[in-house]
Amino acid sequence: METIVFDIGETLIRDDRYWASWANWLGVPPHTLSALVGAAVVQGRDDADALSILRPDIDVNEASLARAAAGRGEHLDESDLYQDVRPALAELRTLGVRVVVAGNGTVRAGELLRALDLPADLVVTSDEWGVAKPDPEFFARVLEVSGATPQETLYVGDHPANDLFPAKSSGLTAAHIRRGAFGHWWADHPDVVDTADFRINALTELPALLNKSPTPPRPRALRAL
Incomplete structure (x- = not known):
């Protein structure tokens, strides 16, 4: 990747x-x-x-x-990050991987994320792009900023309907992470198992997957979750 x-x-x-x-x-x-x-x-x-x-x-x-x-709007600080985020992203960049953060969120969320100074080459939200997942245009924008082919671009997310399925439909390689309510509940759903190129439990598993080729896609009809 x-x-x-x-x-x-x-x-x-x-x-x-x-x-x-x-x-x-x-x-x-x-x-x-x-x-x-x-x-x-x-x-x-x-x-x-x-x-x-x-x-x-x-x-x-x-x-x-x-x-x-009322002064009770969005807020993010270091405590909101999962503990594996910084070590995983930093290791990936050390390995020469381009790291992009791109997901649904407000303009304010984008500002807060960039203020965390994550080890990433680009941090952007859907409101900043003017299009949100699962719209295919969002994943077209992902490919625009990727700098790599769809097959050499891996999208990592927890939500099958917003992340996994549309990423694969757009030609990207995709990893499903068993994290959060959606990630845990749908992790073993047949469509998730059949669709995901990789299924992970932590971001720190990603560096070891870099040289592994995903299984060639199989014909499938994705059922709505």
């Missing part, structure tokens, strides 16, 4: 703070919102649907703006 591109939420960044802050804003115990996020994941729904279960009339965009105006 010449380039490895990483998803953000629950691949590099823990979502604990994100959901706890929403629970605090909505005035519910964090475990209540966490349980509803888990239920949405199990049902194959967007995890943000948990917010509308709690508040059926919520406009998430408006609520996000209100939180920011």
Whole structure:
């Protein structure tokens, strides 16, 4: 692999703070919102649907703006990173791999991520690109910044529907990481097993995979999660 591109939420960044802050804003115990996020994941729904279960009339965009105006907007610091992020990304760059961070997120999230000074060649979010996963255009942009062929570009993410399936449909090599609610719950789903070129439990497994050729793709019909 010449380039490895990483998803953000629950691949590099823990979502604990994100959901706890929403629970605090909505005035519910964090475990209540966490349980509803888990239920949405199990049902194959967007995890943000948990917010509308709690508040059926919520406009998430408006609520996000209100939180920011109240000084309770997005925040990221070193404690939000999974512990294997810095060592894994640093080792990959030492090995000569181009490291890109590209996932769904706001412009503010992009600023916060870059402020962490990760060992990466590029850090960018979907709002900065103007297109979000799983739109194929997002993965076209990934290939634009990759500097490598689709086969030599590995996309790493936890979410089958947002990361794995569209990355493979766009011709990229793809790794599914068993991390976060989506990553754990769907890790052994037949479509995930059949589609992923690599299945990993930690980012530190990636350097050892660099010289391994993925299994040639098999004909398949991906079922919706």
